[in-house]
Amino acid sequence: MRSIGKHSVLIIGSFLMIIPFLWMVLTSFKTYGESMQVPPTILPSEWNFNNYVSVFQSVDFLQYYINTLIVTVGRTLGQLFLCSLAAFAFARLEFPGKNIIFLLILSVLMVPLQVILIPNFGIITQFGWVDTFYALIIPGVFSAFGVFLLRQFFMGIPKELDDAAKIDGCSYFGIYWRIILPNATPALTALGIFTILAAWNDFLWPLVMTNSEGMRVLSVGISNFQGQYSTDYPLLMAGAVLSTIPMLLMFIFLQKYLLAGIALGGVRR
Known part of the structure; x- marks a missing residue:
């Protein structure tokens, strides 16, 4: 039971740490309108690769x-x-x-x-x-x-x-x-x-x-x-x-x- 608790805390901590990175990657494929949408969307409606070309x-x-x-x-x-x-x-x-x-x-x-x-x-x-x-x-x-x-x-x-x-x-x-x-x-x-x-x-x-x-x-x-x-x-x-x-x-x-x-x-x- 003690190891289960430790692993649960580590999994939650890892998830919280990776959220900003995933949000960054997903936002890079959105259009400007989608990135400003309220409430925010997690996945882009269309995967837009033009942002990487525009960089x-x-x-x-x-x-x-x-x-x-x-x-x-x-x-x-x-x-x-x-x-x-x-x-x-x-x-x-x-x-x-x-x-x-x-x-x-x-x-x-x-x-x-x-x-x-x-x-x-x-x-x-x-x-x-x-x-x-x-x-x-x-x-x-x-x-x-x-x-x-x-x-x-x-x-x-x-x-x-x-x-x-x-x-x-x-x-x-x-x-x-x-x-x-x-x-x-x-x-x-x-x-x-x-x-x-x-x-x-x-x-x-x-x-x-x-x-x-x-x-x-x-x-x-x-x-x-x-x-x-x-x-x-x-x-x-x-x-x-x-x-x-x-x-x-x-x-x-x-x-x-x-x-x-x-x-x-x-x-x-």
Whole structure:
């Protein structure tokens, strides 16, 4: 009986979570009149695929996709490399002030982006990076959360492997590259997925840092569908569905690596 109650709660919770997604998909196939109908209809009377064609005709949606892909790949590769290097130093090396520096890095997690948005914008302006990929990628190539996640995992890898590598003449970077990284695939995959999701869905930073239409990313470009007095909701939902599909497919195929990375990285000391 207890398991039945737990499963019932989980089923209800899953249903409540999936309702907005289903509503988005169904609305993308409706006409504008159907989307504004009161009381609202659940299923469209006619499945209208013109909204998906109009998405590419109304704005340069393909360019949004390309820009988002470039930003996502750049941030992900940068975080995997830099965060793993920092995590290796905090997990395997001894140097003065290591714990203090690590605590300072973790303190970044307590500062919301909105608090440092204006100072960051001033720095990017002085560099002349506004409306460029530099502004969209470089500030996101390091993550305090990524350092914490990978450090916890690296500390669980036996240090005897390091000693054996040193005997064979391996340098610290060789230990990092040949010993630590191959044994940290689940944690690296989890961090990669988290970074991809964050970069793909990022809205505030690209909105502030880009001016031209050619530098817009998906999250900002879709917001352009919203009108001043009325919004074409089927067109807006069609754009949202198209932007969601890559992330949905990624989670479907990589969910076992994500869950393994969370489980392993969360219990390491």
